[in-house]
Structures are given as C-alpha cells and as structure tokens.
Amino acid sequence: MMKSFINYRFVLHTLGVTLIFESLFMLLGIPVAAFYGETQGYAVMFESFLVTGIIGVLLSGLYNRKAMHEAKKQESFLIVSLSWLFISLLGTLPYQISGGIPRFVDAFFESVSGFTTTGSSILSDIEALPKYLLFWRALTHWIGGMGIIVLVIAIMPYFKVAGTHLMIAEGSIGGVERLSPRLIETAKRLWFIYIVLTILEIIWLTVLGMDLFDSVCHSFATIATGGFGTKNDSIISYSPAIQYVITLFMFLSGMNFALHYFGFKGKLKQVFQNDEFRAYFWIVIISSLLLTVIILGYYSNDVEMAFRQSIFQVVSIMTCTGFASADYLLWPHNAPGIIFFLMFVGACVGSTGGGIKISRYVIIFRRIRQSFRRIANPACIYTIKYNGKPVEMSIVRSIMTFALIYIGTFTVGTFLMVASGLDFATSSSSIITTLGGIGPGLGLVGPVFNFGGLPVFDKFYLAFNMILGRLEIITVLTIFTPSFYRY
Amino acid sequence: MMKSFINYRFVLHTLGVTLIFESLFMLLGIPVAAFYGETQGYAVMFESFLVTGIIGVLLSGLYNRKAMHEAKKQESFLIVSLSWLFISLLGTLPYQISGGIPRFVDAFFESVSGFTTTGSSILSDIEALPKYLLFWRALTHWIGGMGIIVLVIAIMPYFKVAGTHLMIAEGSIGGVERLSPRLIETAKRLWFIYIVLTILEIIWLTVLGMDLFDSVCHSFATIATGGFGTKNDSIISYSPAIQYVITLFMFLSGMNFALHYFGFKGKLKQVFQNDEFRAYFWIVIISSLLLTVIILGYYSNDVEMAFRQSIFQVVSIMTCTGFASADYLLWPHNAPGIIFFLMFVGACVGSTGGGIKISRYVIIFRRIRQSFRRIANPACIYTIKYNGKPVEMSIVRSIMTFALIYIGTFTVGTFLMVASGLDFATSSSSIITTLGGIGPGLGLVGPVFNFGGLPVFDKFYLAFNMILGRLEIITVLTIFTPSFYRY
Numbered sequence: 023m024m025k026s027f028i029n030y031r032f033v034l035h036t037l038g039v040t041l042i043f044e045s046l047f048m049l050l051g052i053p054v055a056a057f058y059g060e061t062q063g064y065a066v067m068f069e070s071f072l073v074t075g076i077i078g079v080l081l082s083g084l085y086n087r088k089a090m091h092e093a094k095k096q097e098s099f100l101i102v103s104l105s106w107l108f109i110s111l112l113g114t115l116p117y118q119i120s121g122g123i124p125r126f127v128d129a130f131f132e133s134v135s136g137f138t139t140t141g142s143s144i145l146s147d148i149e150a151l152p153k154y155l156l157f158w159r160a161l162t163h164w165i166g167g168m169g170i171i172v173l174v175i176a177i178m179p180y181f182k183v184a185g186t187h188l189m190i191a192e193g194s195i196g197g198v199e200r201l202s203p204r205l206i207e208t209a210k211r212l213w214f215i216y217i218v219l220t221i222l223e224i225i226w227l228t229v230l231g232m233d234l235f236d237s238v239c240h241s242f243a244t245i246a247t248g249g250f251g252t253k254n255d256s257i258i259s260y261s262p263a264i265q266y267v268i269t270l271f272m273f274l275s276g277m278n279f280a281l282h283y284f285g286f287k288g289k290l291k292q293v294f295q296n297d298e299f300r301a302y303f304w305i306v307i308i309s310s311l312l313l314t315v316i317i318l319g320y321y322s323n324d325v326e327m328a329f330r331q332s333i334f335q336v337v338s339i340m341t342c343t344g345f346a347s348a349d350y351l352l353w354p355h356n357a358p359g360i361i362f363f364l365m366f367v368g369a370c371v372g373s374t375g376g377g378i379k380i381s382r383y384v385i386i387f388r389r390i391r392q393s394f395r396r397i398a399n400p401a402c403i404y405t406i407k408y409n410g411k412p413v414e415m416s417i418v419r420s421i422m423t424f425a426l427i428y429i430g431t432f433t434v435g436t437f438l439m440v441a442s443g444l445d446f447a448t449s450s451s452s453i454i455t456t457l458g459g460i461g462p463g464l465g466l467v468g469p470v471f472n473f474g475g476l477p478v479f480d481k482f483y484l485a486f487n488m489i490l491g492r493l494e495i496i497t498v499l500t501i502f503t504p505s506f507y508r509y
Numbered sequence: 510m511m512k513s514f515i516n517y518r519f520v521l522h523t524l525g526v527t528l529i530f531e532s533l534f535m536l537l538g539i540p541v542a543a544f545y546g547e548t549q550g551y552a553v554m555f556e557s558f559l560v561t562g563i564i565g566v567l568l569s570g571l572y573n574r575k576a577m578h579e580a581k582k583q584e585s586f587l588i589v590s591l592s593w594l595f596i597s598l599l600g601t602l603p604y605q606i607s608g609g610i611p612r613f614v615d616a617f618f619e620s621v622s623g624f625t626t627t628g629s630s631i632l633s634d635i636e637a638l639p640k641y642l643l644f645w646r647a648l649t650h651w652i653g654g655m656g657i658i659v660l661v662i663a664i665m666p667y668f669k670v671a672g673t674h675l676m677i678a679e680g681s682i683g684g685v686e687r688l689s690p691r692l693i694e695t696a697k698r699l700w701f702i703y704i705v706l707t708i709l710e711i712i713w714l715t716v717l718g719m720d721l722f723d724s725v726c727h728s729f730a731t732i733a734t735g736g737f738g739t740k741n742d743s744i745i746s747y748s749p750a751i752q753y754v755i756t757l758f759m760f761l762s763g764m765n766f767a768l769h770y771f772g773f774k775g776k777l778k779q780v781f782q783n784d785e786f787r788a789y790f791w792i793v794i795i796s797s798l799l800l801t802v803i804i805l806g807y808y809s810n811d812v813e814m815a816f817r818q819s820i821f822q823v824v825s826i827m828t829c830t831g832f833a834s835a836d837y838l839l840w841p842h843n844a845p846g847i848i849f850f851l852m853f854v855g856a857c858v859g860s861t862g863g864g865i866k867i868s869r870y871v872i873i874f875r876r877i878r879q880s881f882r883r884i885a886n887p888a889c890i891y892t893i894k895y896n897g898k899p900v901e902m903s904i905v906r907s908i909m910t911f912a913l914i915y916i917g918t919f920t921v922g923t924f925l926m927v928a929s930g931l932d933f934a935t936s937s938s939s940i941i942t943t944l945g946g947i948g949p950g951l952g953l954v955g956p957v958f959n960f961g962g963l964p965v966f967d968k969f970y971l972a973f974n975m976i977l978g979r980l981e982i983i984t985v986l987t988i989f990t991p992s993f994y995r996y
Contacts, residue, residue, distance in 0.1 A: 095884065095885070095887070096885060099884075356927050356928045356929075356930065359924065359927030359928065359933065359936075360924075360927075360928075362933075363920065363924055366920075386913055389910060389913075390910060390913065390914055390917070391990075393907070393910050393914075393983075394983070394986065394987050394990045394992070394993075395990070395992045397582065397586075397983060397987050398582070398583060398987060398990065398992050398993040398995075399992060399995070400582070415902075415906065418906070419902065419905070419906055419909070420880070422906070422909040422910065422913060423876060423877060423880050423909065425913060426873055426877065426909060426912060426913070427877055427880075429916060430877070433850065433853075437846065437847075437850055440843050440846030440847075441843045441846065441847075442843075443843065446846065446849075446933070446934055446951075447933055447934075449846075464933075496880075496881070496884060499881065500881050500884050500885060503878075503881045503882070503885065505881070505882045505885050505886060506881075506885040508885075508886070
C-alpha cells in the first residue's frame with residue numbers, strides 16, 4: 023500500500039502541542055479572577071484549561087516526538103490552518119462555559135477575532151464582562167499576534183527540525199531577515215522583542231495613570247495590533263497623553279520586527295534606510311496631515327485635537343489595530359473615505375499587522391514604473407530595486423499574484439456580503455476590515471457599532487476571512503485545492 | 510543641435526488628418542437635418558465641419574506626407590492621446606454652436622462619452638434635442654467604436670508605413686490575431702465586419718417596427734458598444750423582440766472581431782474553442798440565470814420578462830454598452846451589487862467593448878491556479894496555457910501589471926470622487942462605468958439618472974477617465990512620465 027506523503031499523525035501531534043500551550047495560557051485567567059474576587063472565574067478558566075489540555079495531550083500522543091522530521095510544505099499548511107481553527111474553537115470555552123457570550127457563533131467570532139488580532143467584536147456592552155474574560159479576550163490577541171506556532175518552536179527544542187516551513191506558513195517571519203542563522207534563535211528573538219515592547223507599554227500607560235489591569239489588556243491589544251479594549255468607547259475617554267503613547271506603540275508594532283532588533287543594537291541607519299519603513303513613515307505623516315486639515319473645522323479649529331485624532335486613527339487603521347479615539351464616521355463626509363482606503367494599505371512585512379503590506383506596494387509601484395519606462399524606451403534595462411538590491415522577476419510576479427489574490431478574495435467576500443443582504447459600504451468594509459485584521463469598518467460596522475447584529479452566515483464567513491487574512495490567504499486556500507493532496 | 514526623437518510635425522500632421530476625417534463625418538448631419546426640416550442644422554453642422562476641417566488642413570500641412578516614416582512608440586502614444594482629446598474637443602462644436610448643450614463642460618463630457626463609447630450622458634431630456642444632434646451623438650459612438658486612427662490607416666494608403674504602433678496604441682487591434690499579414694488589410698477587414706454588423710442590425714430593427722432614424726442611431730450605439738439612445742428611457746419602452754435583437758447585437762459586439770471573421774469564413778470550430786469566447790459565453794449565461802432567479806418576484810414571477818431583463822442588463826453592462834431595458838436600481842437589494850461586479854469584467858479583447866477584458870481574467874485566473882499548484886508541488890512544472898498554447902511568463906507579468914494599474918486607476922479615481930463630496934456608491938460606480946466605457950452606474954448616476962448634476966471638476970475628471978479607459982490607460986499615462994521624453 024502506498025503511504026500518504028502527508029503524515030497526519032505528525033500534523034495532529036503538532037496541533038496537540040499547540041493546544042497544550044493554549045491551555046496553559048488559560049490558567050493565567052485564574053489569578054486575575056482571584057484578584058478581582060470573581061469566584062465564578064476559577065471554575066470557568068480551569069474547566070477550559072482541562073478540556074483544551076486533555077484534547078492537546080491526546081492528540082500529541084499520536085506521534086513519537088523522537089521521529090520528528092522536517093515538516094513538508096503541505097504538512098505545514100495543514101498544521102497551521104488546523105491550529106488556528108482549533109485554538110479559535112477551544113478559545114470559545116471561557117465565553118461559553120461562563121455564559122458571558124451565550125451564542126456559539128458569537129463566541130467563535132469573538133475568539134477568532136481575538137487570535138487573528140482583528141479586534142472586531144460582537145459585544146455591545148464590553149464592560150459588562152467580568153475582568154477575567156476581558157483578560158482572556160486581550161490575551162488571545164497577544165497569543166495570536168506573534169503566532170502560537172512560533173512560540174512552540176521557540177520553546178520546544180525538538181521542533182527546531184520541523185521549523186522553517188511552519189514559521190513561513192504562519193506568516194510570522196515572512197520578510198523578517200533571519201535574525202540568526204538558527205531558526206530557533208530567530209523565533210526566540212522575535213518573542214523577546216515582542217515581550218519587551220509589551221512591558222514598556224504597560225509601564226508607560228500605568229505611569230500616565232491608567233489602571234494596571236487596563237494597561238496590561240491595552241498593551242496586549244496594541245503590540246499584537248489587535249484592538250480589543252476594556253471600555254465600551256475604546257480609547258475615546260482616555261487622556262491625550264495616553265492616546266499619544268498608544269499611537270506610538272501601534273506605530274512600533276506596525277514596523278518590521280527585524281528593525282526593532284537593529285534599533286536595539288544601535289544600527290539606526292539600517293532602520294532609516296529601509297525602503298518599507300520610509301514609505302510607512304511618510305504615508306502615516308501625509309495621511310495624518312491631510313486628515314487634520316479636513317477635520318479641523320469639526321474639532322472647532324483645535325489643531326492639537328484634530329492632529330491627535332487624525333494620527334491615532336491613521337496609525338490604528340494602517341497597522342490594523344483598530345482602536346478608536348473618535349467615531350470617524352461622524353467626521354465630515356470625505357474623511358471616512360480616506361479611512362477606507364487606508365484599510366487596504368496595511369502595515370509592514372514582519373510586523374504583527376495585516377493587510378497587503380507596504381513593501382509589496384513599494385515593489386508593485388516600482389514594477390509599474392518599470393513597465394512605463396520600458397514602453398517609452400524598450401532598449402533600456404530597468405531593474406526593480408528594493409533596499410538597494412535588485413529584485414528577481416519571479417519574486418515580483420509572486421507579489422503581483424498575491425495582490426491579485428488579495429483583491430480577488432476581497433471581491434468575492436464583498437459579493438457574498440452584498441448577496442446576504444448588507445448594504446455596500448457595510449459589505450466592503452466588513453470584508454476588508456476582517457481580511458486585514460483591522461477591526462472596525464464603515465456603515466453598520468463603524469467604530470462605535472459592533473458585528474453582533476449581522477446574520478449568522480456573515481459572522482461565520484467573516485471569521486473565516488479573519489483566519490484567511492491572518493495566514494496571508496494562500497496557506498489556507500491551498501489546502502482546499504485538489505492538487506494539494508496529489509503527489 | 511540634437512534633433513528631438515519625437516517628430517512633432519509628424520504628430521501634428523496625423524492629428525490633422527484625423528480631424529479632416531472627423532469634419533467629413535460632420536457633413537453627414539446635414540442630410541439628416543434636411544430630412545427632418547431642421548433648418549438650423551445646416552449652419553450648425555456646416556460651421557462645425559468648416560472649423561474642424563480648416564484646423565485639420567492647417568495641421569496636416571506641417572509635414573510632407575512623402576517623408577512618411579514608421580511611427581515610433583512615443584510618437585504613436587502622443588498621436589493617439591492627442592487625437593482623442595482633439596476629436597472630442599471639436600466634437601463639441603455641434604452641441605455648442607446649436608446651443609443644444611450650452612455649457613462647455615457638459616458638451617465636452619457628452620462628446621468624450623460619445624467617442625469613447627461610454628454612453629454616460631449629462632442630458633436629462635434627450636428627446637428635446639433636434640434629430641441632427643441625436644444623430645451626431647450616435648455617430649460619435651460609431652466613429653470611436655472601431656477607432657478613427659484605424660479608419661485613417663484603412664483609407665489613406667500612405668499611412669500603411671506608419672501603422673503598427675499607431676493601431677496598437679489606439680487599442681483597436683489589441684488581441685486581434687492579425688487578420689492579414691498586411692496591416693492595412695487587417696484595418697480594412699475590421700471596418701468591413703463593423704459596417705456589416707451595423708447594417709444587419711439596422712435592417713433587423715426596422716423590420717421589427719423601429720423607426721429608421723432610431724434604428725440607425727441605436728445600431729451605431731450597439732455595434733460601438735456605446736449606449737447613447739434617442740429616447741429618455743433608453744430601451745425600456747421598446748418591444749420584447751427589439752430588446753432581444755439589441756441583446757444579440759450587443760453580445761456580438763462584445764466578441765473579438767477576429768472571431769466574426771472566422772465565423773464569416775465558416776470556421777465555427779475556431780470560435781467555439783476560443784478560451785475567451787467560452788468564458789464570455791458562460792459568464793453571460795450564469796449571471797443572467799442567477800439574476801433571473803433574484804428578480805423573478807419583482808416581475809410577478811413572469812419568467813420570460815425576468816430573463817429578458819436579466820440578460821439584457823448583463824450583456825449591456827458586460828459589453829460596456831450601457832443601454833437599459835429596466836432601472837436595475839429598483840431591483841431587489843442584491844441585484845445592483847451583481848451589476849456592479851459585472852462592470853469590472855468587461856468584454857473580449859479585440860472587441861469594441863471596454864473593461865479589464867475577459868482573456869486577461871482567464872490568464873490571471875490560470876496564473877493564480879498555477880501558483881497554488883506550485884506551492885503544493887514545487888517540483889512539478891505547470892505552464893499557463895491559452896487557446897491550447899503556452900503563454901510566456903513575460904506576457905503573464907504584463908497582464909498582471911495591467912490589471913494592477915487598472916485597479917490603481919480605479920482606486921485613485923474613486924478617492925478623488927469621494928474627496929469631491931460624492932457618496933461612496935456614486936463615486937466608485939461613476940469611476941468604473943467611465944473607465945470601462947459602460948455608461949450608467951449606481952446611486953446618483955443610475956440608469957435613469959444622468960451625470961448633469963455632478964460638480965464641474967468631477968465631469969472633467971470622468972471625461973479624462975473615459976479617454977484613459979478607451980485607450981487602455983497606459984497609452985495616455987505614459988505621456989505624463991518624464992522618461993517618455995528622454996532617450
């Protein structure tokens with residue numbers, strides 16, 4: 023009998039280890055519940071831990087870790103897609119056992135939105151949830167931001183053999199120039215930077231007077247570019263200083279993490295000469311200034327206020343965080359349009375943010391410029407350069423293909439939402455906001471509304487869309503193609 | 510002194526010849542005016558002829574036709590872009606001299622919309638125009654549909670030297686497999702098919718009881734995939750038989766004209782085995798059946814009626830004609846969404862229709878499928894085939910680049926329209942409908958509304974957008990790049 027080239031036992035084993043990691047994170051909810059005297063929380067988080075942990079242990083027992091082999095591409099795609107589906111499914115347990123989110127579809131939407139760092143919510147009254155659930159909600163962001171598989175690889179030494187394809191499939195090191203020749207070292211350094219940024223933000227927010235609990239939750243949501251807060255009005259009621267600090271950390275989280283590493287090492291030149299960083303920086307500045315001018319009248323010509331609201335919203339949308347410091351739908355008519363376009367931009371490659379990503383736009387833009395130059399002067403050779411080095415045409419082709427797949431996914435999704443009965447602004451913005459992992463949209467899903475009122479089909483489709491977007495589409499879609507299972 | 514590599518005298522000479530051709534077409538308005546006793550029309554059309562003709566003769570005198578050389582790429586782009594701008598500018602003369610369209614911006618919009626076969630109108634009361642102006646309006650479609658430069662090349666033997674790049678830049682033979690090794694012969698055969706189709710439709714419509722004048726105007730607008738009619742309610746009040754015939758001719762005009770040539774020659778196999786034709790055929794059928802189901806209730810379960818309205822609108826939008834046999838904005842909520850998506854599809858390469866065009870979608874779709882297959886099985890070689898032949902990767906890359914440029918142009922345009930104060934549905938649909946040369950959009954520019962109420966900036970921008978779309982963007986945009994004027 024011919025043996026299948028996908029080792030399903032290995033796939034399920036890795037899934038199991040991922041779930042064990044998730045179950046351990048669930049235990050963190052117990053001290054939070056204890057601190058706030060929410061006695062119901064003990065049982066909820068412990069039962070969630072038990073169910074998730076037992077499933078994890080059972081699955082991980084299907085494969086002998088000593089037989090560990092390098093994960094094939096197909097295995098990696100399956101592992102990553104299944105892991106993200108199952109951590110989301112089991113991540114609903116705290117919401118479901120506690121009754122905090124009674125309907126399964128809503129709990130699933132919230133859980134997927136957490137892990138994928140989208141930050142779209144079905145909750146209309148966030149503050150009604152107990153603290154330990156709010157903490158779990160923010161924690162799902164933090165787990166998903168850097169990627170749980172990267173964490174597994176960083177911590178479990180025997181996974182180093184399996185690694186490269188797995189990390190690529192999860193998208194967490196896409197575009198991060200290897201920070202170390204050893205994969206496991208790269209994974210560790212990424213998590214190190216991630217933790218340092220989180221701690222720095224917690225300290226700064228606490229110093230500025232934010233409650234420790236809120237500081238932790240908001241920092242988890244910022245560094246992961248998630249967007250789940252602890253207040254019904256997101257960041258609107260916090261002080262200007264806090265809004266600026268959150269803007270800064272959102273901006274940092276939207277950068278390629280390799281640049282943070284260079285920054286820590288004092289190699290600032292490498293940061294400021296990076297093509298993507300420069301484009302990112304200038305798009306933020308120009309869009310913010312443009313918006314400031316547009317909404318100046320709305321804020322009674324208070325320049326500081328208008329600038330703060332502009333840059334907060336621009337950075338929040340571009341980095342795909344999705345916090346709101348103002349309801350941008352109330353801004354004069356053309357401002358929401360600018361917000362909508364920024365949703366398509368996305369953050370930098372190698373960050374925790376989503377979207378098509380800026381470096382891809384840079385390369386596509388240079389490709390278009392090249393094609394115009396070639397038309398005029400076919401005899402000249404124009405190479406496409408990125409960070410001073412020529413880019414191979416096969417890479418340019420892959421990037422263009424990705425952009426077209428992204429646009430195609432957006433189009434099909436919008437079509438399905440329109441067909442399900444939503445208006446056009448709600449349809450298109452709900453798709454781009456979930457695909458990019460942003461959070462709020464336009465129309466019925468604006469920054470002060472929520473996704474709770476959408477039809478059940480739409481909620482499931484949008485949740486699927488979030489996983490699609492988080493794993494950069496191809497990882498997930500490829501497992502639905504027939505050729506995937508062929509030799 | 511270094512001589513410029515663009516021979517501007519040659520550019521202006523060709524522009525002049527084009528204008529002389531236009532002026533001769535203007536003379537055709539005089540017998541129409543005479544037949545309907547519209548005595549004002551004599552002077553209007555004759556003065557228009559004189560002004561256009563004199564400018565044409567003066568410009569054409571700048572260059573000695575015996576020195577004719579093969580047009581360089583740059584010269585071709587300049588000639589074609591300038592010709593389309595100037596035939597549109599001088600095409601406003603009949604509207605302006607007669608006072609039929611008093612404001613210049615409106616006359617320019619209407620003229621550009623005519624020549625580019627867009628069919629968007631600023632007129633609220635079409636039937637108030639005299640017959641000779643309605644005739645001129647339909648005639649601009651017919652001139653623009655096949656392309657006035659192709660006509661110049663077909664008729665003026667001394668232009669055969671200059672030809673290839675010129676015809677490519679005008680987009681009229683893009684994708685038409687050369688119908689003859691001799692360019693001039695290809696141009697002649699294209700115009701022959703064009704004229705035969707027009708005459709067939711005129712005869713058929715007249716037999717079905719349409720007035721000869723209306724038959725001629727509607728046939729001009731159909732075969733050119735234009736959309737200007739002679740009635741305020743477009744095709745809504747005509748009989749079902751007439752609606753079916755117009756649907757058929759719109760469908761035929763959306764096909765690659767090379768296939769008509771094969772069809773005339775009895776090579777039906779080449780028609781039905783053509784990848785693009787098959788995709789075109791099935792998109793029309795499937796979309797029409799889907800729409801029939803959706804709007805069945807709206808038409809009181811009258812299957813014939815619902816099917817006729819569906820297929821008419823689907824074919825009209827896909828071929829970028831823009832006639833309406835019903836106000837699709839009144840259809841149940843999700844139907845206009847389907848119409849909007851069809852606006853992005855477009856017709857076949859080598860047809861008179863616009864849009865991204867179906868063969869490009871076919872190749873992009875196959876490229877995406879290839880990229881998925883390669884991910885799963887990198888060792889296998891998957892070539893992209895089109896009509897049974899492998900497609901070179903450089904061509905695939907150009908097609909993807911074109912699609913991204915198209916989407917970029919759409920995005921920038923929508924952004925400008927939103928910034929000018931229009932709502933999102935009106936903005937995005939007015940851009941795609943003018944870029945694709947379709948005609949009606951959604952929102953304020955729906956099939957029973959018109960573009961008359963838009964701000965002046967928007968009208969000019971949309972007119973520019975029509976020329977961009979008609980000349981497939983690159984021809985026009987490239988003359989704005991600095992490298993265009995460098996060696």
